Amino acid sequence: MNADSGQGQLFRSYLGSAPAAYAMAFGSLAAFTVGAWQGSVLLMLGGPAAIVLGVAGIAWYFADRKAANDFYWGFASSVGLDYANQTSLLTLTPLLGAGNRRHVEQWMHGRLPGNLSGGIGQLVWERVQKDSDGSTSVKERNRFTICVVDLDPSLPYFRGVYLHPRRGLFAPYSEWLGRTPVRTVEVESSQFVERYELRAASDQEDLMLRRFFSPTVVSWLANHPLAPGFELKAGTLCVFVPRPLEDAGNLTYLIDAARHLAGRVAGEVVEELKRPVAH
Amino acid sequence: MTAVYVVLGVLALSALWVVLAYNALVKSRNKVDEAWSGIDVQLKRRHDLVPNLVETVKGYASHERETLQNVTEARLAAVEAGEPAAVERAEARLTSALGGINALAEAYPDLKASDNFRRLQAELSGIEDEIQAARRIYNSNVQHYNTRTQQFPTLLIAGTMSFTKRDFFEIESPAERGVPQVAF
Numbered sequence: 391m392n393a394d395s396g397q398g399q400l401f402r403s404y405l406g407s408a409p410a411a412y413a414m415a416f417g418s419l420a421a422f423t424v425g426a427w428q429g430s431v432l433l434m435l436g437g438p439a440a441i442v443l444g445v446a447g448i449a450w451y452f453a454d455r456k457a458a459n460d461f462y463w464g465f466a467s468s469v470g471l472d473y474a475n476q477t478s479l480l481t482l483t484p485l486l487g488a489g490n491r492r493h494v495e496q497w498m499h500g501r502l503p504g505n506l507s508g509g510i511g512q513l514v515w516e517r518v519q520k521d522s523d524g525s526t527s528v529k530e531r532n533r534f535t536i537c538v539v540d541l542d543p544s545l546p547y548f549r550g551v552y553l554h555p556r557r558g559l560f561a562p563y564s565e566w567l568g569r570t571p572v573r574t575v576e577v578e579s580s581q582f583v584e585r586y587e588l589r590a591a592s593d594q595e596d597l598m599l600r601r602f603f604s605p606t607v608v609s610w611l612a613n614h615p616l617a618p619g620f621e622l623k624a625g626t627l628c629v630f631v632p633r634p635l636e637d638a639g640n641l642t643y644l645i646d647a648a649r650h651l652a653g654r655v656a657g658e659v660v661e662e663l664k665r666p667v668a669h
Numbered sequence: 670m671t672a673v674y675v676v677l678g679v680l681a682l683s684a685l686w687v688v689l690a691y692n693a694l695v696k697s698r699n700k701v702d703e704a705w706s707g708i709d710v711q712l713k714r715r716h717d718l719v720p721n722l723v724e725t726v727k728g729y730a731s732h733e734r735e736t737l738q739n740v741t742e743a744r745l746a747a748v749e750a751g752e753p754a755a756v757e758r759a760e761a762r763l764t765s766a767l768g769g770i771n772a773l774a775e776a777y778p779d780l781k782a783s784d785n786f787r788r789l790q791a792e793l794s795g796i797e798d799e800i801q802a803a804r805r806i807y808n809s810n811v812q813h814y815n816t817r818t819q820q821f822p823t824l825l826i827a828g829t830m831s832f833t834k835r836d837f838f839e840i841e842s843p844a845e846r847g848v849p850q851v852a853f
Binding site (some may be wrong): 576578579580581582585604605606608609610612 | 700703704706707711740798799800802803805806809810813814
């Protein structure tokens with residue numbers, strides 16, 4: 391199952407519906423008449439064809455949207471989450487505040503597997519530029535799949551951990567950390583370093599970070615098929631992939647990755663709480 | 670004059686390439702060393718856990734002196750091992766000796782049921798997972814580094830500047846290495 395499932399069937403049903411049929415019939419007739427009145431054979435033949443293509447294009451667009459909405463609604467129901475077509479989230483991590491205009495589509499939220507509170511959806515963030523004439527233009531539009539988990543107890547221990555997939559020279563999206571004060575953290579695995587850039591808030595405790603990025607976590611991340619990145623800040627874990635995931639398998643995989651990472655964070659917090667307080 | 674500029678340009682490019690290739694090799698070698706220290710940290714955690722495990726077992730099976738002695742000696746050898754090859758042998762021996770403790774637990778139900786023993790076993794199992802992951806990271810870094818030193822034209826730099834081949838790290842007990850015997 392994916393976001394395109396049922397798209398063809400919906401398209402056919404939309405195209406065969408009365409409004410589409412009327413639009414095509416009246417539109418074609420009108421174009422033909424105008425062509426005849428103008429004495430243009432091209433308009434008499436091309437006009438109706440353009441009308442039919444236009445109606446088909448509109449039907450395809452709506453079928454595509456409806457199929458995607460149905461798929462995400464169905465997926466949310468199957469994993470026990472509530473569905474919202476569009477929402478906005480608090481900018482708790484740098485990614486959730488990326489760009490200067492953003493919203494979340496296909497937001498599925500509630501109790502994630504592992505009894506975690508959070509949600510999964512597609513973050514659309516844009517860089518919008520104001521031109522000299524006062525108009526605005528979209529310079530960059532990105533669609534990331536995110537899985538956000540509330541991890542309030544981690545707040546005092548994880549001040550800011552940012553694991554981003556390495557962007558390379560021709561990355562389709564720009565850096566979003568902006569002015570966040572960060573330092574680069576070195577990890578011993580070459581495979582991991584080739585895949586990721588790890589940065590941490592300047593006041594993040596190093597020992598906690600090292601313990602979190604234990605060899606099992608590093609090895610797991612370095613070999614994960616989705617290559618998920620994550621940000622952990624303000625008691626919020628945001629696991630993401632910098633592309634839209636549009637099938638049930640990969641969405642489940644991302645939720646599972648978030649559950650795994652949240653489990654590690656929770657484990658470290660529990661260990662820290664067990665430790666005797668230094669006087 | 671043009672020929673001189675061409676030669677100078679080629680020389681400058683070659684020098685730049687040598688610097689970049691050398692730096693890449695150094696970076697790769699440092700990653701191998703860092704990964705080795707990662708293994709070392711996990712091995713030390715295991716060494717630190719063994720005395721507690723031995724003490725716990727002693728409380729339930731004090732007359733199993735030979736097994737406990739074996740573990741203690743294997744631990745000591747592992748702590749003292751320095752070179753990767755020696756570490757590999759010593760850790761394999763320790764793994765094998767710890768297997769003896771697991772066998773003891775089967776023979777002593779009270780020991781197996783003890784909370785402390787179960788906690789230590791769980792901790793040991795967690796550490797062993799970390800050792801395996803650290804080993805995978807190390808071996809992956811070694812493979813990356815060895816490939817770099819063997820690829821042309823980087824091998825010219827590696828050969829002249831003593832970037833020697835590194836060995837992979839395996840911890841297997843001799844029992845695991847053996848071919849299983851199948852009887853019909």
